[in-house]
Amino acid sequence: MTTFLEINEMQWVHLGVLLLIGSLFLYVLRTLNTSKGLWYTAWSLLAGTVACLVISITLRSVEAEYFALSNMYESLMVLSIGMMMAFLALDRWFGLRGLGWPVCLALLVSVGYATTLPTDIHPLQAALQSYWRSIHVPVILLSYSMFTLSFISSIIYLVKAYWGVDKHQPLVSVSGGRMGGDMLTQSLSHQVFSHDLEADLKQRAEQQQSAITLAESANIYDEITYRCISIGFPLLAIGIILGGLWANEAWGNYWSWDPKESMSLVTLLAYGIYLHLRVNGEHSAKTLAWVSVGGYIMMLITYFGVNLMGLGLHSYGKIG
């Protein structure tokens, strides 16, 4: 009989994928059913997937004798773990019914694609033998995880805005004006703008007892997009800075206009535009959602596109 200690890293990945498929199935069901048991099970299965992938990466790192984050397979695994952890936190806090299954689907694509890539462990190149690798790369990947969540949230927002029940309602950016914030407040916490606290609490207790939940407003996804970007943006900025410090130590230059560096700057600028548009407050949430989608496309080019080209100083990240 195989014990846990005998399971190898790839078997842990396969187990994780199975749990992920289970979680996806339950999150699909959750869109139709408000049962808390269903939610907790879906959440737990996803948490189990995180545990499996973390164990897999740990075993791989032990075998490689370094933190296994040096090729596309490993980086996709870490990206997926980051995305799952971020989503688990989001889901725990806000319990958004519409976000679970798209995130699980994206994770399945990400982990599934990773398993098709070469998984051989290679010794590290001289340039990669630095403590900066264990700092710079995870921070960047974590920012990518947040941007992926923001992208999914933007897509849900756009679907709801164009085809959903909200399409005839005025959809405004939360920060785009005071009214947006009030609408959001109203839809989230079941409050009227001014109210008697006692009556409000009673009403809410009754709603909870009868398991009535409000339909998720598109504005919630606008807010989720904003929050994910406001976490991802500083992470990307810090990640780029850490990369600059590493580059200065390894190559004697903070910035070399290497394709990977340049594209990461493009991504940062794209999300910088999103944040400035948000501050400006003159643009609709639809526009902001499209900018977020655009930013994510830039991120994909940075992450995959430049690696496919295999050019520049970051060519060790090339696929295959």
Next chain:
Amino acid sequence: MVNAVSPGILGSSPGASKINPTSRTFPEQVWGWLACFRSVHLAITLLTLLMLGVFAGVMIPQEGLVELADIKTQFGENYRVMKAMGLFNVYSSYWFLTLEVLFFFNLLFGSFQWLRPAFLAAVRKEFSGPEHIRVSPRHFWVRSCQPAGDLCESIQQIFKKKGYRVWVSSKSGPWRLYASKASFSRLGPAVAHFGILCLLLASVYGAFTGFTAQKLAVPGETFSFSAVDRMMPKMDPPFWQGTIPDWQVTVQDFNVDFYEDRPETVRQYFADLELTNNREQTLLAQKQISVNHPLSHGDVTIYQASFAPTGKLFMMINGERKTVEVNTNFQDRPISMTPIGQPEDALSLVVFPFFVKQDPGVKANHVRVFLHQGGSFVGASQGKMPQNLKLFEGETKTLNGIQVGFIKPEVATGLLIKKSPETLWIYLAFAIICIGTVMCFFSQRQIWVALEPPSEPSDFAKGESTASHTLYFHWKTNKAHLSFNKELDALKQTIYECVQPKTEQGVTP
């Protein structure tokens, strides 16, 4: 009175204070002229253009990264037009530099514009009375029969437990409270912008004073900074204002280390360096450098950047260290033929290096050593291999009474020397940007509370017992509405439980 809403509650547009044009001072007029430079619209436009510019730099082959001939072939007749537009050298093109300069000024003036309002929003502690809160768009109220003192103390404690900083109005009139959390976040954008400005300024300072130099040096070689082949100040004279230190570097040794289990894969490159002062001949620094571990002294750093096999081999011949050149061919194989002994002996040492294919010239798996005299190999006979030695790195054996040792192939180290007086400022700017962006993540949460005593029954309290106090709450956040609403829900529950009459303690309605 109802219309006299405190700006602390409903908020005021930062920088929206209007100045009468006729009474403006000269600095105010200049500030007005600079309005276009500090607008968010310009910031968004510049960010977009910079983004497109950098994107073009990635997508279009850039000189330096791609061979010029390849670019010309790829673009044919369009090459000249695109070249004139700076599209093959985007990052140093006139239009990209112009965008950077505009971006700098936008940041500079924009930061000044937003600094004061952001600072005020972070530190301002304004209290609001019941009459103000009642007209605000987000508020709730609750009535309690508890003594006012106990009630106020309980409310304060609730907010403190939730991590809010609490201030209570000391002025006469109704009891008022202001609670705030993460106010520092309002300064985040200004701090991040300031960091970017510092970064840009530090980079400009570095461009005027810094230099890079490259030198290929073999073990045992000493060279001065001033004699380096490729000395590249970051700017052309007369703009460049830096100095080249009168220092010299001695490369004591250079080694390429391979993985034990993968002898064809390089693990690390090590160069033993000594940095000395030319004039005083004093040792300034000594270090074994490798990739990621440069030698730093003052604002000068020496990096292990590259390597190049010289085609020579370090050998020991009769106890004497010699560098033998791979200088001739034998049956299409490069070999070394080095005369040894007295000239009249016409004796030569012939060395056949067997380099590892993947890294020719760097790693010699082994060498075969023969002796050659008078036109033939010593010990050669028909169908028989001449007398020879197979030597691995570090081995020494004797051949026909001659002691021969193979030390290693000679490999030159490629050193990058950099003087960057701006390093400290760059690091400081990076730290400021990091702090600023992290500050931006947090959201300022503000709650105003006012107690309306029973002697002044509000509109809402009409018809109720005049013995009950009414507590008015108003809240505001600049972002993170979702989590703030969750926190608010929990706060409401706690407040409700707190203000309930506690009959078991003898407090009756």
